[in-house]
Amino acid sequence: MDRVKGKIALVTGGADGIGAATARLLAAEGATVVVTDINEAGAKALGAELGGMGIAHDAGSEADWHAAIAAVKDRYGRLDVLVNNAGIGAGIGDIEHQTLEDYHKVMRVTCDSVFIGSKCAIELMKGQGSAMAGGGSIVNVSSIHGIKAAAHEAAYSAAKGAVRLLTKSVALHCARNGYRIRSNSVHPGYILTTQMIAWMERADNSADVRAALLTQHPIGFLGQPEDIANGILYLASEESRFMTGSELVIDGGYTL
């Protein structure tokens, strides 16, 4: 309990999946949570349920970011934790079959969102830290495919790889400027979110798809959203105060 007590946290793509599990856990551990999502009703419902707020927010839109950060500043005056969770694939697409349009769509929501979000958060977070307490923590949800490429997901691999190094660039910049803002990435293996389960069930050979995924995770099972939320909580809290630019891989051994 109380591992992030008193902190103001914003979670993008927070209405469902890993983002929703993270919002719930941060709130349970004492944070005031701002849930943002392109799904306005979902964001508002969960934000209210958790005693925080919900905001309609397309994470790839710079205008939406300015509006969301302004709303947080108005209501709470500060931001301690930003979880850049929103990200999309665009179906299966290798380099020969994925269109440039799909590539731009994936990059916009998955990577541009982290760039703009980090920029906006730093503006608000810098100056609110002290030598003993962190000024802020930015946690970016990348993927195993930010470390190990997927042939069938060219754009997604590119976007998640970019998030991995963008995280480190931000970490270095903040450290060198004495901002006390940490920036770390999280790399989930396959997680049983509603969308992931629906995707597996849609496949003609659904049992084979699940079996193939299981063999890629040496631990012998697929993850739950809470497995990733636990890692994000750690990076959001002061327990990880000496970590910046790090990669937290939570993947059942997929990348080994």
Ligand SMILES: NC(=O)c1ccc[n+]([C@@H]2O[C@H](COP(=O)([O-])OP(=O)(O)OC[C@H]3O[C@@H](n4cnc5c(N)ncnc54)[C@H](O)[C@@H]3O)[C@@H](O)[C@H]2O)c1
């Ligand atoms: N589920 C997995 O197996 C897995 C594995 C590795 C990495 N990830 C990453 O974790 C993050 C969350 O994944 P998930 O599976 O929980 O997601 P999800 O598909 O369940 O979607 C979560 C939320 O994102 C919202 N969203 C979609 N587009 C958005 C946009 N433009 N702006 C704001 N919100 C938007 C959706 O409305 C939804 O509520 C993503 O970055 C994803 O790439 C997921």
